[in-house]
Amino acid sequence: MAILQRSEWYDLARTTNWTPKYVTDSELFPEEMSGARDVPAEKWESYDEPYKVSYAEYVKVQREKDAGAYSVKAALERSQMFEDADPGWLSILKAHYGAIALGEYAAMSAEARMVRFGRAPGMRNMATFGMMDENRHGQIQLYFPHEYCKKDRQFDWAHKAYHTNEWGAIAARHTFDDLFMARSATEIAVMLTFAFETGFTNMQFLGLAADAAEAGDYTFSSLISSIQTDESRHAQIGAPALQILIENGKKEDAQKLVDIAIARAWRIFAVLTGPSMDYYTPLEHRKQSFKEFMQEWIVGQFERSLLDMGLSLPWYWNQMVDEFDYQHHAYHLGIWFWRPTVWWNPAAGMTPECRDWLEEKYPGWNDTFGKCWDVIIDNLLAGRPELTVPETLPIVCNMSQIPICAIPGDRWKVQDHPLDHEGRTYHFNSAIDRWVFQQNPARYRDHMTLVDRFLAGHIQPMNLMGALQYMNLAPGEIGDDAHQYAWVERYRNHPYQRKAA
Ligand code: MN
Ligand code: MN
Numbered sequence: 001m002a003i004l005q006r007s008e009w010y011d012l013a014r015t016t017n018w019t020p021k022y023v024t025d026s027e028l029f030p031e032e033m034s035g036a037r038d039v040p041a042e043k044w045e046s047y048d049e050p051y052k053v054s055y056a057e058y059v060k061v062q063r064e065k066d067a068g069a070y071s072v073k074a075a076l077e078r079s080q081m082f083e084d085a086d087p088g089w090l091s092i093l094k095a096h097y098g099a100i101a102l103g104e105y106a107a108m109s110a111e112a113r114m115v116r117f118g119r120a121p122g123m124r125n126m127a128t129f130g131m132m133d134e135n136r137h138g139q140i141q142l143y144f145p146h147e148y149c150k151k152d153r154q155f156d157w158a159h160k161a162y163h164t165n166e167w168g169a170i171a172a173r174h175t176f177d178d179l180f181m182a183r184s185a186t187e188i189a190v191m192l193t194f195a196f197e198t199g200f201t202n203m204q205f206l207g208l209a210a211d212a213a214e215a216g217d218y219t220f221s222s223l224i225s226s227i228q229t230d231e232s233r234h235a236q237i238g239a240p241a242l243q244i245l246i247e248n249g250k251k252e253d254a255q256k257l258v259d260i261a262i263a264r265a266w267r268i269f270a271v272l273t274g275p276s277m278d279y280y281t282p283l284e285h286r287k288q289s290f291k292e293f294m295q296e297w298i299v300g301q302f303e304r305s306l307l308d309m310g311l312s313l314p315w316y317w318n319q320m321v322d323e324f325d326y327q328h329h330a331y332h333l334g335i336w337f338w339r340p341t342v343w344w345n346p347a348a349g350m351t352p353e354c355r356d357w358l359e360e361k362y363p364g365w366n367d368t369f370g371k372c373w374d375v376i377i378d379n380l381l382a383g384r385p386e387l388t389v390p391e392t393l394p395i396v397c398n399m400s401q402i403p404i405c406a407i408p409g410d411r412w413k414v415q416d417h418p419l420d421h422e423g424r425t426y427h428f429n430s431a432i433d434r435w436v437f438q439q440n441p442a443r444y445r446d447h448m449t450l451v452d453r454f455l456a457g458h459i460q461p462m463n464l465m466g467a468l469q470y471m472n473l474a475p476g477e478i479g480d481d482a483h484q485y486a487w488v489e490r491y492r493n494h495p496y497q498r499k500a501a
Pocket of ligand 1: 107133227231
């Protein structure tokens with residue numbers, strides 16, 4: 001039997017809209033789930049997905065991708081990667097899997113909402129493949145770390161993290177629930193696929209794929225490159241949806257969705273990818289600094305896609321770009337100091353050579369963050385490690401769920417941005433986080449940060465041990481310095497000589 005070319009039937013087959021007989025249109029596509037925003041169905045039918053694929057083609061290609069990634073894993077099963085890897089690299093793997101694997105399942109639910117409630121037939125079609133993509137990402141990123149569980153139980157957090165009240169897990173859930181889970185199909189197209197995936201996932205996936213290959217972890221490199229090829233396809237769901245919104249007088253609304261999503265995505269990537277790239281990756285394997293990566297992918301490329309789309313840059317764009325210089329350094333310092341509260345072992349990344357690199361990439365680093373590390377190093381050299389661990393919890397941002405922090409030292413710039421709303425005072429890391437809250441206070445107002453829960457007595461006993469239990473961090477899972485402080489010896493009898501600027 002002759003088989004038609006895809007181009008001969010695709011346009012007909014993808015237009016799977018119909019007129020319902022037994023229910024009204026608004027019962028079939030409730031506004032809450034669809035988010036069509038009064039743009040009529042025939043306008044949505046003009047949706048033209050840039051990436052066209054049939055089910056048969058999809059399955060064939062995906063099968064090959066899976067076969068590729070799983071066979072690289074099988075071939076390298078007996079390699080010494082795990083034993084030979086720098087501990088900082090293993091920490092990247094643990095942080096990545098815990099933060100991402102079940103986030104993929106969240107993304108699958110989000111895609112499923114577009115499959116059912118997307119107002120455009122082409123969008124539902126694309127999202128069907130996107131949903132299967134995300135299912136694959138969830139499965140493969142649980143399967144790969146599973147093998148490591150017997151060697152190191154922190155890898156169990158690939159599956160465990162999202163089921164706990166660990167602070168990073170709360171931060172990730174709060175963000176992903178906001179952008180993917182509790183949104184309509186149209187909002188998901190804009191916030192998840194356009195803002196989050198087109199803008200940011202490149203950094204975690206392409207950036208880490210390059211670093212993984214450099215570090216000799218070809219299993220991880222092929223795994224996340226394989227995932228990224230799916231992302232770059234289904235991320236294209238958002239642009240045509242945005243185009244329809246803009247053409248039909250909904251630009252302001254679309255812009256707000258984009259601005260909220262970028263603000264939230266930036267925080268998550270700053271806390272996850274920032275320390276991975278600039279501190280955990282061994283110095284000799286670093287390709288680019290986190291800031292350079294942000295400038296290339298967010299300022300260089302994503303900025304262009306925003307403007308091409310007919311959108312404006314978010315009102316806070318310059319402030320966010322300023323944060324590339326310091327926010328992730330502050331997060332890293334905090335994570336290392338509160339290291340018992342994470343499911344991986346933070347690598348300080350603090351040898352003299354690392355510091356020279358940081359000063360070169362971020363001029364002024366020594367006078368700000370370096371001064372805090374000087375105190376930590378002095379305390380460790382003096383045999384007083386107890387002064388380098390926390391006794392209580394920091395102030396946490398009511399939007400990002402990450403501690404409020406910024407620049408310490410000579411250029412001190414740390415500020416709470418509070419807001420009183422219905423008798424409760426909320427605290428924010430920046431005017432951007434506060435602005436997100438103000439766009440829909442009812443959506444966010446009842447959530448309690450980890451510190452709110454602590455003050456409300458949910459965490460008992462009210463000390464670090466109580467907090468670790470609350471976060472489900474068992475002995476053997478509690479984080480500590482990745483290199484067991486070996487780097488500190490580099491400073492004994494050799495005070496750090498700062499290079500003249
Ligand atoms: Mn994915
Ligand atoms: Mn995705």
